[in-house]
Amino acid sequence: NAGVTQTPKFRVLKTGQSMTLLCAQDMNHEYMYWYRQDPGMGLRLIHYSVGEGTTAKGEVPDGYNVSRLKKQNFLLGLESAAPSQTSVYFCASNQNPGPIGVYEQYFGPGTRLTVT
Amino acid sequence: DQQVKQNSPSLSVQEGRISILNCDYTNSMFDYFLWYKKYPAEGPTFLISISSIKDKNEDGRFTVFLNKSAKHLSLHIVPSQPGDSAVYFCAARGAQKLVFGQGTRLTINP
Numbered sequence: 001n002a003g004v005t006q007t008p009k010f011r012v013l014k015t016g017q018s019m020t021l022l023c024a025q026d027m028n029h030e031y032m033y034w035y036r037q038d039p040g041m042g043l044r045l046i047h048y049s050v051g052e053g054t055t056a057k058g059e060v061p062d063g064y065n066v067s068r069l070k071k072q073n074f075l076l077g078l079e080s081a082a083p084s085q086t087s088v089y090f091c092a093s094n095q096n097p098g099p100i101g102v103y104e105q106y107f108g109p110g111t112r113l114t115v116t
Numbered sequence: 117d118q119q120v121k122q123n124s125p126s127l128s129v130q131e132g133r134i135s136i137l138n139c140d141y142t143n144s145m146f147d148y149f150l151w152y153k154k155y156p157a158e159g160p161t162f163l164i165s166i167s168s169i170k171d172k173n174e175d176g177r178f179t180v181f182l183n184k185s186a187k188h189l190s191l192h193i194v195p196s197q198p199g200d201s202a203v204y205f206c207a208a209r210g211a212q213k214l215v216f217g218q219g220t221r222l223t224i225n226p
Contacts, residue, residue: 004159031212040125042205043160043216050212058213090159103148103209107159 002026004108006091012114013081021076021111023091030096032074033058033105034066036087043090049074081115088112119143120208122217130225135193137220139206142187146208146215151180151191154203154219163204164191196224 007022023032033048045058049068063085065077074093078085092105121140129135137151147168152160166173166180166189173180179192193200201224207214 033213035216040218042120042122042218043207045213045215048213059215092159103214104150104162104165105214107152107161109159110157 004091004093004106006089006108006111008111009109010112012116013078014116015082017081018077018079019081019113020078021089021091021113023074023076023093023108024072025074025091025093025106026072027093027095027106028071029093029106030071031094031105032068033092034064034074034076035090035092036060037090037110038087046076046089081113083115086113086115118218119146120206120215120217122204122206122220124220125218126221126223128223128225129196131198132195135191135196135200135222135224137191137193137204137206137222139189139191139217140187141189141208141215143208143210143215144187146210148209149180149182149189150207150209150214151178152205152207152216154205160205193222198224198226200224 004025034046035043044060047066049055052071055066067075089111091108094105150165151163153163154160164178182189203219205219206217
């Protein structure tokens, strides 16, 4: 059981380049999330998904797109990278809270992205 | 507009003593609160949580207290151990999402 995995672990991009970050989970979770972590800012939600084929905007969605074509995968795309997108990106997932209300999210190890 | 705030960026505690990490929130609609622990170069890991209908939850050395009237929660670690040195994030749940604080770096000194 690998939990939540992220690919790649590190990446350096030039301004204007594009890339896709892949998140995969093997826990059959319904909900998946993409966050970015910046010094002094905590974790900020970029986009999230409450099920296969659904996506929604979070707190800081500009400059990013996402897709959830399969339940186990959640992709984060940067179409034209900017230096302001230099950050550590974390993916997370959790099961549908259901009637007992379980809200614990499981996180991947992160992707460190530098845009020069 | 920071809905969840951890006003102490860092905290240093002697091994064996109690560590108290604090968190304040502004949105009274939050109904569930969590604490996460993060080591360098790793993702955050869940530590302990509390529902808004409770005022205390305990799990071994970790206890979370919730004061709804003050919109304040705290994490107590006792006794503190060297392995507790990490960044701690509090989070609050609202509308299918978690809102995180900025984090507090806890250092346990021998």
